Amino acid sequence: MWAILLSAIVAIQLLAMAKPILWEDGSDLYRYATKQVDLSQAKEDVAASSLEAIINGTATASELSIESEKTADDQSRQQLILRIDRGVGYFLIVVGILALFVRRRSLVVASLLLIVGGWCVADSFAALLNGGKAYSGLTPCSLAARSVMPFLLALLLLVLPKSASTKLENGSSVFDSLIRNRRFLNVFDIAARLALASTFLVHGYKAVQGHYPFRDLINLSARRIGLEFSTDSVLIMLKVIGYQDILLAVFVLITRSKFILYWTAIWGCVTAFSRVTALGFSGVDLWLVRSANGGLALILIALYWWFEKRGNELKLSQKVPLMTYKPL
Amino acid sequence: MKMKTTTFRLLTVSLCSIASLALADEYGDYSEIDLEKVHQRITTLSGSTPAQWRITVKGDAATSATVSWSTLEPEGEHVLYYGRKPTGGDLEKYDHKQECQRSGQYTGDSKKKKEGEKIELASYHHAALSGLEPDTTYYLTMVSNGVASREFHFRTAPAEPEQLIFIHGGDSRSGITARSRVNHMIAQMIEQNPEIWGLVHGGDYVGSGKSYSQWKAWLSQHELTTTRQNRIVPMVVAKGNHDGGQLYGEVFDFIEDGDKQVYYYNTTFGDLASIITLDTNISGTGAQEEFLKASLEKLRPKSKWLFTSYHRPLYPAVKSMPSQKEVFVPHFEKHNVDIALEADGHNIKRTVPIRDDKKDPTGIVYIGEGGLGVGQRTPKTDRWYTDSKEGAFIGKGHHVMLLTMDRDKLQIKSIMLTGDVVDEYVQKVRK
Structure with missing residues (x-):
């Protein structure tokens, strides 16, 4: 159950991530790389220091050259970056589809997922470097839940048995072998909870600060059902939401309360879906790309449920903990 | 008779040649100018x-x-x-x-x-x-x-102008050499046509709004928009997504006081034109929406031409649509805004007239999206509102847009740094 949920969410997320790459303005990595080519083509560093010298009067315009040169090489580099980015878009679609169907150990698919995970992390850091958005410095942390998903699925595909069938003759599942793989479970569990907490913590902080897109999400969603809120009311709501997110992040990190996880899952799904309630059809991809925000909590719930249920059925000790915490 | 026809033909050809030469020379080529002199x-x-x-002008331009x-x-x-x-x-x-x-x-x-x-x-x-x-x-x-x-x-602008000409552009945030060239071009355009009133800037002046050194360079380079006769070009400024931090308010005289960061305002040119400047870096709803509604109600009845100016495009040629689109566009359409001035996308764009998310001759034309220095992006060719077959225009390259209006019609020209006019659009005043 939890493994199916994991692969389904990874697939949905990767397909949604491919949309802006293939049909909009590309990935943050693409924007970062093309900007660097632009700046190097314009010899921006030299130009900036030369201009500063002119402004400061430490050099005259005639002493300095800040001419840029357009070379065919630069233009072909731009084209190459664009082609690579488009390639990444198609790659995400392929890996997303593969993620749906592989149910056994697969070094190949796991490697592909590791590459995708690495790309997700790099892209979030590119967003940080590109700037231009409020709190862009926090992007890698706010996208942690999204970024960790391919890594988690890769981890699973590395430890699963090689059997092609999900059902073994004695009625047990290939996943049953994982129940004794404490190292895998611990790594999976802690990585998932760290990422989830990171995402909720940053979103909570932004909400407390009255982040403007969140204000629009509330107002536009409320309008669909004929409600209007004052700016003060929205800011109060955001404060409440923000502190709740921060509390959820803390509890996700320090406990394994199923109640907290249910709350996190529902709230993660609701806030992601607010893109649709606010923006209509054009918000669908924005919702799907955030499927990990609530989905990761759902996966943890399913994982704990499976661990308890199959543990009992396989007559494992109820006391066997996931890491140092006992599932509640 | 034959002689007369030949003479007439020769005369016509000569006149056409002179006219085309004049048009070609109307805007000079500033793409290769000597920056040392500049x-x-x-x-x-x-x-x-x-x-x-x-x-800068915020309020009555007269x-x-x-x-x-x-x-x-x-x-x-x-x-x-x-x-x-x-x-x-x-x-x-x-x-x-x-x-x-x-x-x-x-x-x-x-x-x-x-x-x-x-x-x-x-x-x-x-x-x-x-x-x-x-x-x-x-x-x-x-x-x-x-x-x-x-x-x-x-x-200053006339109290009741019969004609208004202004330059629109955005995104001078990087490309220091290109920025110098475009600024020089603006000065030259004003020298050639002193009727040009000023510059409407769509934002993203610098790459990092918190960087004083970047603003310092921008400010000194802005001197280059001053003509050789020492005429300073007034500006109507909009805030870009890269212009965060306190420096924007310090450069353009906006008073920033905690949460009360108000960068939306109106600029009026008698009963001929008004520009409503909005801020796409804050919530479209709340106080800004109230301001927009009040401005549209006040300015639409007394402006032949009503413009909105803001940074992030509501009908983008490259990026995705921002959340403010859901807020602003219904008001724009309700009050029949004529032209929306946009930036941010780093390309050249003129949409088809849009109303209710479809092409409509009574709709609003969205133009932009910034080429005052920044490296250019390739606009998407698959968006219905930028479809050239439907009469829209998209392109890329450093450019400015020249808007000329009187009481009957408005002309928009997209002029490249090379002096080439790549797009020309004429719109009649709404009845």
């Missing part, structure tokens, strides 16, 4: 010498303007002398004197320079002028701590 015009930022001058400048040293009195007659810099002969209402040191970079030294921060000075005479050339000299600038001039 940069010799930049004023050294030292001591109390007034430098980095600019004029009667108000804010003259701003920078000095390296903050000390002393900062005074603007101005009047309707040139005095050659003789301060006593000016009609008016205005002490700067707002002065202070620019907020500095958090980063230090490589040598470990902090960048020396200059100071800003703003003299807000009101009660100016419409359609009047004002001559002015900026004086800081007894050091005077050379004499400049600018022109």
Whole structure:
């Protein structure tokens, strides 16, 4: 159950991530790389220091050259970056589809997922470097839940048995072998909870600060059902939401309360879906790309449920903990 | 008879050739200009010498303007002398004197320079002028701590203009050499056509709004928009997504007070035109939406041409649609905004007229998206509102847009740094 949920969410997320790459303005990595080519083509560093010298009067315009040169090489580099980015878009679609169907150990698919995970992390850091958005410095942390998903699925595909069938003759599942793989479970569990907490913590902080897109999400969603809120009311709501997110992040990190996880899952799904309630059809991809925000909590719930249920059925000790915490 | 026909043909061909040559030469090619000569015009930022001058207009363009400048040293009195007659810099002969209402040191970079030294921060000075005479050339000299600038001039808009011409552009945030060239081109365009009133900037002046050194470069390069006859180009400014931080308010005289960051305002040109400047870096709902509704209700009935100006495109040629689209567009359409001026996408765009998310001759045309220096992106060709078969235009390259309007029609030209006019669009006034 939890493994199916994991692969389904990874697939949905990767397909949604491919949309802006293939049909909009590309990935943050693409924007970062093309900007660097632009700046190097314009010899921006030299130009900036030369201009500063002119402004400061430490050099005259005639002493300095800040001419840029357009070379065919630069233009072909731009084209190459664009082609690579488009390639990444198609790659995400392929890996997303593969993620749906592989149910056994697969070094190949796991490697592909590791590459995708690495790309997700790099892209979030590119967003940080590109700037231009409020709190862009926090992007890698706010996208942690999204970024960790391919890594988690890769981890699973590395430890699963090689059997092609999900059902073994004695009625047990290939996943049953994982129940004794404490190292895998611990790594999976802690990585998932760290990422989830990171995402909720940053979103909570932004909400407390009255982040403007969140204000629009509330107002536009409320309008669909004929409600209007004052700016003060929205800011109060955001404060409440923000502190709740921060509390959820803390509890996700320090406990394994199923109640907290249910709350996190529902709230993660609701806030992601607010893109649709606010923006209509054009918000669908924005919702799907955030499927990990609530989905990761759902996966943890399913994982704990499976661990308890199959543990009992396989007559494992109820006391066997996931890491140092006992599932509640 | 045959002779007459041949002569007529020759005459026609000659006239057409002359006309096409004149059109080709209407805007010069500034893509390869000698930057050494251009940069010799930049004023050294030292001591109390007034430098980095600019004029912004928020309100009635016929009667108000804010003259701003920078000095390296903050000390002393900062005074603007101005009047309707040139005095050659003789301060006593000016009609008016205005002490700067707002002065202070620019907020500095958090980063230090490589040598470990902090960048020396200059100071800003703003003299807000009101009660100016419409359609009047004002001559002015900026004086800081007894050091005077050379004499400049600018022109207020007529109270009831029959014609208005302005340049629109955005995104001068990187591409230092291209920025110099575009600024030089703007100055040249105004020299060639003194009827051009000013520049409407769609935002993203610098890459990092918190970087003083980037603003410092932008401000000094902005001097290049001043004509060789010392005419300063007034600006209507919108805030871009890269212009965060306090410096934007310090450069353009916006007072930032905690949460009360208000960068939306109106600029009016009698009953001919109005520009509603919005801020796409804050919530579209709430106070800004109330401002927009009130502005549209007030300005639409008394403006032949109604523009909105903001940074992030609502019908983008490259990016995805922002959340503000859901807020702003219904109001734009309800009140029949004529043209929406946009930036941010780093390309050239003119959409089809849009209403209810489809092409409609009564709709709003969205133009932009910024080419005052920044590297250009390739616009998407698969969006219905930028489909060239439907009459829209998309392209890329450093450019400005020249908007010329009278009481009957509006013409928009997209002019490249090479001087080529790549798009020309004419719209009749709404009935």
